[in-house]
Amino acid sequence: MGLKVMLVDRDAERSAVLEQTLKEAGHRIVAKLREGEDLAAQVQRHQPDIIIIDMEDPGRDTLEHMREIGRDQPKPIILFSDRRDSDYIQQAVQAGVSAYVVDGLARERIMPIVEVAVARFRELQALRDELVEAKTQLADRKAIDQAKGLLMQRKGLTEAQAYQLLRKTAMDRNARIGEVARLLLSLENVL
Template sequence: MVNSKTGKAATPPLKVLLVDEEPGRAAILERALLDAGYVLVSRLSSADRLVEHVAVSQPDIVIVDIDSPDRDCLENMAVLSRSNPKPVIMFSDEDNEDTIASAIKAGVSAYVADGMNPDRVRPIVQVAVARFREFQALKNELQKTRDQLADRKLIDKAKGLLMKHRNFNEDEAYHAMRKLAMERNQRLVDTARNVIEVFEMLGGGGL
């Protein structure tokens, strides 16, 4: 779909999964979401089986409107955050600091402690989505750095074994592994892992 004014592809509306145990309150929030241009893909009366419902409906954001989040609710949030992370907004009347901290720890992107105000839905959603995307980008970058460090440790270990048992210097060990990786059409780290495994099988005595 193309925006007639800008000529650019229009951004599809965000899909929302709503959790609210009170039908009347849920209807008000649903109306506010629709008026703000969002699409409601599912409405639940509790957070039970939340992970399953998210997997089926694939929302862009989850909104939970609840009087006070209990342990089961927060556990469902935590499981969702680990298995299929989504921006999560929680509207609640509970303003206890420990509860708010527990909700954030469970993966809630925005905790609104003074309840739901229909006029504030759109800006709250925008902020929550922006925070979530920033957090995910940082999380992915951190994981990438950890993976690179782990790969470097394996490569250095393999080089050390070649230097010790084949009397290679560091450059010779590196180029030997690089040549082997190219011949096997492998990543260098996979070749390093193979080198280490061979030395371990042979007790470090040969290759």
């Protein structure tokens, strides 16, 4: 199944090469934007699978739009540019660019670049998801330990009994045990 692609380019000739190559590969162009449009709002509106930006000299506004997309609605972003400034390239990568391509837009290079950018983005997203899950598990464990200690102190329970009470409460409420532990701790702070 093809990708839904958003193109950003002010040069109609370059954009036509990109568009034709992508369509021939089975992808669909869902939006064509000019430089300066609110990229984040257009991404929200069109929900592309990938964003391809082709600009000779992208500016700070473009970077800010990419940061906003990376933060709020992550998508693979390919940036074709003539700008060789290593500081800017570093900022672009930090802003969420999956591929930064200098030295023009060669038709035969487009699809391999798209494929690598999408694969790199997916791998990075999987790592981010794993990190979020690990942080959540760590926070849950800390909250559970604190809640067990509170129950042991207040109700005179053993550690096993305190854990069983948390677990039963979580099951009764159809919630995660970490959520129940955090709720108990927040109620203790209020009282």
